[in-house]
Amino acid sequence: MIKGNAISERDAGLAVERTALAWRRTAAASCTAAALLAHHAFVVHHPLVVGTGFAATVLLLVVTVLGWRRNRLLRRGSRSPAAGYIPATAAVTSCVSSQMLLTVLALSG
Numbered sequence: 001m002i003k004g005n006a007i008s009e010r011d012a013g014l015a016v017e018r019t020a021l022a023w024r025r026t027a028a029a030s031c032t033a034a035a036l037l038a039h040h041a042f043v044v045h046h047p048l049v050v051g052t053g054f055a056a057t058v059l060l061l062v063v064t065v066l067g068w069r070r071n072r073l074l075r076r077g078s079r080s081p082a083a084g085y086i087p088a089t090a091a092v093t094s095c096v097s098s099q100m101l102l103t104v105l106a107l108s109g
Helices: 009-044 047-075 085-108
Strands: none
Touching: 009 047, 009 085, 047 085
């Protein structure tokens, strides 16, 4: 509850809880996407798909670790900003999306 310019301790705790849950969802989604990409790479047997799928899997596992670490920090009471976590997650997600788009374009053309 906001009282003037101050946020009550209870509301601040809930915000941290929501943020921790968001990082947990990010980690779970990245791990799931990595597993699906790895499975697809093994099923297709196309060298480009295997290479891209492997690289994307490794990058998504990095996001999984980042999300898990940030979730643990928040649950332990750390109020430090997510300085490197957010840019790293955004960079990896952009890189994987670009890899997948380029792979689809290369295979369709």
